[in-house]
Amino acid sequence: MxxxxxxxxxxxxxxxxxxxxxxxxxxxxxLVLTRTGAPADDAAGTAGRPVTHAAPARADEECADPEKQTLTPSRADGDAIEAIKNRRGEKRKLVVGVDQNSYRWGYRDPNSGESGRLEGFDIDLVHRIAEDILGDPDAVQFKAIPTDQRIPAIQDGRVDMVVRTMTINCARLEDVAFSAPYFRTGxxxxxxxxxxxxxxxxxxxxxxxxxxxxxxxxxxxxxxxxxxxxxxxxxxxxxxxxxxxxxxxxxxxxxxxxxxxxxxxxxxxxxxxxxxxxxxxxxTEYYGVAMKKDADDLVRRVNQVLVEFRADTEEGWQASYDRWLSATLGGDPSKSEPPEPVYARRN
Missing domain, CATH: 3.40.190.10 (Periplasmic binding protein-like II)
Known part of the structure; x- marks a missing residue:
């Protein structure tokens, strides 16, 4: 440059x-962030002429509608969820890769009155998932993950999932599993x-x-x-x-x-x-929660949480949008609402 x-x-x-x-x-x-402040463990062209556009590059030309390639919702526990629940003491937390610099999505508000507190739309969703799995919305160990480390962090087991404005696409589906979409953007x-x-x-x-x-x-x-x-x-x-x-x-x-x-x-x-x-x-792109490819029970559980998050009229998706994003994206959330989920993944 x-x-x-x-x-x-x-x-x-x-x-x-x-x-x-x-x-x-x-x-x-x-710094490795945690909700409690404890150290994170290691486990975890002519001017003015419009340009025409094609769909993003795909790892597999047969891949279509990547936002539909997820599993049906379920509350059943499996190996992935049991492993999370079996953590003991201060380690009994959901370990989540997030951003700490994206204003109103995942960021540290210096005026929040709580040192190190993370806030934003993605953070609300993380607390919702933690409450569902562990019974405590604050049972979260946050890890700040750079954009290019989101997939390696999942594959290496450094985090249980990534909730970080991460677009679902075909190339990424080769490496991780995604939930149903929770937000639409472009x-x-x-x-x-x-x-x-x-x-x-x-x-x-x-x-x-x-x-x-x-x-x-x-x-x-x-x-x-x-x-x-x-x-x-x-x-x-x-x-x-x-x-x-x-x-x-x-x-x-x-x-x-x-x-x-x-x-x-x-x-x-x-x-x-x-x-x-x-x-x-x-x-047109959709954000999803990313997890390990073989963590089927965790994917299903997150999808169940998303169903309930969307349906909750008091403290769910709409309330979080109003709290964090309406000031920047406008009061009408229709352009940002994810589509009705389709659970097309079979295994």
């Missing part, structure tokens, strides 16, 4: 403030308000774009670059471990645009009034 001078008149977190934020995030990220472009970038189109020519390593956004950019659906001069080499790092680079003037899930981008725009979403979402 070529070095650039920071943009003049940068506001929001820019300049020295953004550098400080980046340093703080790097330091905090090194990829969008985030750029400074003054930028000539208008969206995912020819205005990205000669622009440097930031994405998170291992994200669906980066996979989409690579695919469209190969297929000629993205301007050849668009530079997509800048990747970062955590998506929020892209916002910091944007504020420092080191990149021209960010591509990420619209739900996350809206929260980032709320953090910095000098940036905004450009254009409409150009994909």
């Amino acid at each position: 070529n070095a650039r001078r920071p943009r003049a008149g940068l506001k929001g977190w820019g300049g020295v403030g953004a550098m400080a934020v980046a340093c703080v995030l790097a330091l905090v990220f090194a 990829q969008q472009v985030l750029a400074p308000k003054s930028s000539p970038v208008q969206g995912y189109d020819g205005t990205l020519a000669n622009r440097e774009i930031c994405t998170a390593t291992g994200s669906t956004a980066h996979a989409k950019l690579e695919e469209d670059k190969r297929a000629g659906r993205l301007p050849e001069s668009a530079d997509i080499r800048t990747t970062v471990p955590n998506q929020l790092d892209c916002l910091v680079r944007l504020q420092l003037g080191e990149v021209d645009a960010v591509v990420t899930d619209g739900a996350l981008a809206a929260s980032q725009a709320a953090q910095d009034p000098t940036v905004r979403l450009k254009g409409e979402a150009f994909t």
